[in-house]
Amino acid sequence: MSTTEFEYAGHVGLSFGTVYFERLAEEPNDKPWATTDRSWVTAYRVTGPRIRGTVRIIPKYDEPLATWHNNGPNENAWEFLPTGFYVGYGRAHHADCEGDLEVWGSTLAEGVHVFTKRDMDWNFSVRRREGGIDDYPAPRGTRDKARELIRALVELHQQDAMHVYTKAVALAREKRAKRTAALREEYREVDRILRELQGRHAELQVRRSLMEGEWSFETAIDEAAPTADAQTA
Secondary structure: OOHHHEEEEEEEEEOOEEEEEEEEOOOOOOOOOOOOOOOOOEEEEEEEOOEEEEEEEEEEOOOOEEOOOOOOOOEEOOOOOOOEEEEEOOEOOOOOOOOOOEEOOEEEEOEEEEOOOOOOOOOOOOEEEEOOOEEEEOOHHHHHHHHHHHHHHHHHHHHOHHHHHHHHHHHHHHHHHHHHHHHHHHHHHHHHHHHHHHHHHHHHHHHHHHHHOHHHHHHHHHHOOOOHHHHHO
């Protein structure tokens, strides 16, 4: 690969040596059946002591679960632009992006979600590929080095705020139609519940006024008394 094919990102000194990250100018699509150019994906070529491969980072919506009413299910919170990340460093069956990182003799599998609106646990699981499609927990040395490496890469990635913003905007545009449809569906359900609650609210307000008001309470008591005709019937 020539030097014109990547944008130099930087290097970091880690506990096991210096690791270099080269941000590719054009992301090589690892999903050839994809119908878009995936302009929201950032690919890094990673090299270091017994470390080599490609890692991909994509923006993710960091939407923790939030309860908006007591009797309903948990719903997702909402943000306009994605603030979290998914880091694909190994092959995965259902991931939006993948990598092919090798760390100390182990070819890694899967990736990790990086949260920005809640505490991030950097002690994430690290697995290695074996036997084609199978994967198993990575050895302790590989696991610790992979965790340290991925954390350093995410921090370096975040330093270029404009790049992060550009990728977030690209994903927001791609997801707009799907997210809009989901919002419309949820709005209809919430609107239905709201109308039911409004009707119940008005009913309870009348009942409360009846019970709390001395005049209204006594008036209702009197009005409930049987009439003279009813008493002689």
